[in-house]
Amino acid sequence: LIYKQNNLYGISIIHAFLRVIKILCRKFNEIRSLQNISRETAFLIVLWTISLPLWSGFVSIFQIAGSNLVLASEIGPKIGSPTGGGLVIAGIVIGICFLVGSIIGLRWNWKVWLTCALLFYIPWILFHTTFFDNINGVGSGLWQSLGYWVVQQGESRGNQPSYYYLLIIMLYEFLPLSVSIAAVIYYFKKKDAFAKFLIFWSLATFLIYTIASEKMPWLLVHITLPMIVLSGKLLGDYLKNETISTYINLKVSSLMLLTLAFLFFVWRLAFFGIDGKSDNFWMLVLLIFGTVLVLFGFVFLLRGDFYKNSLKVICVTLILILFGLTIRSAFVATYKNGDTPIEMLVYTQTSPDIPALARHISTIELKSGSKPTVDVDATSGFQWPWAWYLRDIALAGYPQYGQHLPSSMMEQQVLIIHSQNKLAVQETVKDRYGEGSRFKHRWWFPEHTYRDLSLKKIVKSVFDRSSWVRSMDYFVYRDLNHNLSSEDAYVYFDDAEMRKFRSLELE
Template structure:
């Protein structure tokens, strides 16, 4: 059975749970506003089914995966605690990529708690419980940041909507207080600049930087004056909206940099294990020099099985027509060896080979037969510089045997480290350098490979 799927009598229980939850959702929608609810539900399920079934090409397995198996698999993985991430992992992820929903989500929770807004409190509870659940879960992965962020996005969106409604825009424009959309944001940008200059310099500020301090102070005073003289709810609301626009820009830059930088130059926390930019280049070289136009009975290219992920993505069609095959090249005694493994040698029959660094060929015969290129980067892992140096969380222990809940000793060591970092110029320089520019003085953790192409 697929990991996470119900077996035996569990299938009946799973079915009853799905029907019960679906029925409760439908009942809630009927009692709330059936005319709106069923239309929203229809839109949701159409999108959901199209995505989970890969637009209908994987129908029943996709439905099964989306309704039950995906969550079931994740629950099963809690015993494995893959990644072994610290409890504060999602604090790091939110601060790097999702400052807007995090900052205004927290502000919104406080606002709705004071105001007593029922819907706002529901969103705040959802955000808080989700964050707590994923923080206590033992398996923490970068892609799960989406699940953590979603309720914060809705919470911060409602709060910002309330701020917009508190502003009488005609009055504000007539009085010139629309500058509050700009001045507080300018103060924030200037303050970050000054802190960055302070922690990255050897001494104190230079003359020009003291000028920036003076101008920042004047702008802050002007902003405070405008907030004070604006109609009471509107001044603070305008300042908040201006900062929100600034954080939206920060998040947009971070998202664009993470999604559209293809040369591996930016070391992103979102990367758990990803293929390097060398892999598609190597595939194109195989297409040019080794892959035949018409498939034969034997594969033309043999690839080290240790490269299966993620190179399989590029050669999935070639695997289907048997022009590329993954082989185990481990020697007896190597970890993971089995009777089907056969180390690569000068006698290996293939027009081209891709071998991990551990299995490379270097004899004169093989180098006469092939043109060796490399080493190239295969898998990349983020170097996890947010961890406490020399930590050993297994030895430090967990509460009640649950690997997602740290022991008192872990908490003590972590907060001692946080205290040291908070007073260290070097740490602040590294934090700001990474958040602003993705500067990191530690390279990727990586695996490497060689290509052997026809001469």
């Protein structure tokens, strides 16, 4: 009886337990020796061990406020850098991370790991040191890059709403976002550990950056990267038996064209406005007729065995459309609106007035034969980017204007004054410098257009066709219908001829 009670399908429970322990020990030894591991695990080993030293600055989150042990400075020119005893701690942590990563990587496959490490760290060192011109870049890259970000969490720089990343992902990274959502559905019941990891990576990264107090558009790359890898995994699995020749035939081409036609007719119907004119009415009839005709075309093509592959053809067509729109949005953001913050991807931008005014100032030397003297009001950090633009064309100073004006102010040939200090200098400079010309120093996207979103407003906009039009106008054409926000300045010249300068954006 005792034997039967401890017997499980003919195997004693004790024996079964020992077999499980034996299997687990064997698996543990395989993992510990890093042999016979999957390609996915090998990828994670390379990714983690090589990048481990770059995570060392994360230790600065344990910094105690008010302590003399500074792991990440919160003030001064080197924000995020360790000082004093913190330098010793930082060196030890970086050394341990390098050591642990190297031991694991070399034990796994020393040839492959060394090759990958060199391919990563050689360009990393070159770029972080500006080709060995700034050796301190190695230290700032290993610690300060992350330490700065940790310190900035207390500043809540940007002060963006919690849905900020979701908004700009839908505007710029809609392709990996759409495919990633499909991947969650596709792998939901599949036993694919790597796919589950990629889903976790994507969701965890999105959640962490959403919770983080600092939200900036350039951090979107970290959220998008796992989505791109997940998208590649899905497309590789879903289309692994497909070739280009599969899609070069009459039926597939017809189905692709029908998909495009269907999207076109639905788009036109969704934004079609009847204004009571007969030509608009007949255009509506024509659009409805075209939609019905396309649907009949779908029914005709999806007969027989072709039905099995039709979903893949439609998905490929949609992906190609999204890919084309992605290329277009990237081109527009880079080359058309590169210096104009009509793009949400641009947080703040130096106005085109700055280089235009710098060129205008440079003409003074051509007339007089000597570099002009320039005072730039340092209020609100206005010395940047003037320190760059004036480095070779003027003798520039950067005093702070306000209630107390610099004694050397009236000796300068050019004055660049923050708009908030115009009243403070107006009467003093009027006789010699005139009224001054206003220009945009820096400008940014009008954030009021999205900051006050709420669930109620979103639901209401779903049923408001005018909201559809405004959203699509911005998504497709970047038609904002709002003035850009800006911080302005005034330029004053002692030479009356030079006062002809006018802002490119305020004309």
